[in-house]
Amino acid sequence: MFSHPHRFWFILALSAYTYLNTVLCEVYRYFHIGIEWYYAAGTIFLVTLGAWESGRLLEPLFERLIQRRKNKIRTLGFFFLASTTLTTLITTGIVFLVSMVLHDHTVSETIVPLKLNLIYAWLASLLFHLLNAIKYYFTKYKSKWMEAEELKRISAQTELQLVKNQINPHFLFNNLNVLSALVMKNTDEANRFIEEFSKVYRYILNNHDKELVDVKTELDYIRPYIFLLEKRFAEGLQISVDVPPDQERFYIIPASLQMLIENAIKHNVVSKNHPLHIRVQASEDMRIVVSNNLQLRQSVDDSTRIGLNNIIKRYWLVSGREVVVQKNEASFTVTLPLLNLN
Secondary structure, three states: OOOOOOOHHHHHHHHHHHHHHHHHHOOHHHHHOOOOHHHHHHHHHHHHHHHHHHHHHHHHHHHHHHHHHHOHHHEEEHHHHHHHHHHHHHHHHHHHHHHHHOOOOOOOOOOOOHHHHHHHHHOOOOOOOOHHHHHHHHHHHHHHHHHHHHHHHHHHHHHHHHHHHHHHHHHHHHHHHHHHHHHHHHHHHHHHHHHHHHHHHHHHHHOOOOOOOOOOOHHHHHHHHHHHHHHHHHHHHHHHHHEEEHHHHOHHHHHHOHHHHHHHHEOHHEEEEEEEEEEEEOOOOOOEEEEEOOOOOOOOOOOOOHHHHHHHHHHHHHHHOEEEEEEEOOOOEEEEEEEEOO
């Protein structure tokens, strides 16, 4: 607030308003202060300017400090005390200059004007910092509100995309074809296929409205999903999952692993002669890495990166953490941070 481009107009208006009030209340006559009107008005303007500029000079320091501190109110309080201390020194210097240097008054004659100007300086500083605190919290509230609305929109879009990916006719048709073939060949395998198929949809129903799920829950879902894919693509697809139990207590975005595996299959050739290898593994720096060998298709329908972009945005809005995407001639890798609820 203190660096506002039109701050001098506000300072001028407040100084004029304050001076008119001192004249109407006959402050100078009541306290026996002998001073010309232009010196009085000028003193008030300089004190007001000093109170504002004190805040402006200290604002960059406290802006950096308030980002690191959890207790924002205490930091704003320290900002007010520091600024008021500097305002006190500036006001004292201005009053002594006008009274003792320009008017040759004694120290005893300067005490009363000093008290009055200090009271005004402190009140002006308090007003400025109250306005600054209101602006700060309003800006934070507006930012959080916009982030919440954006998160709702992206969550709804992700949920829609997830349901579209899982229940679209193409997905159902492929898996029903696999199921039909299994029923003809192996009843036990067909029964297991139906069980794993139901687990995939149960996960969607139970977790579609959550922002985060623990890694164990996500892995419990992704394994039956991998089973469906491996039955569908047979030797053309190989998926390995290597996440130690001690990292299963952390959290990730729901269905993020499924989306990354689906993207890899959608964008790459999957065949017996050119098998697609997808690896899901935990790294030592508390991240999950999903990588695949690169063998891009000639053309990919509906290649809009909606799934990957939504994962990136949701991670940023929920935790402020970044998803790292790396691509070279041989592989494509996406690294997801593991999160704590706090």
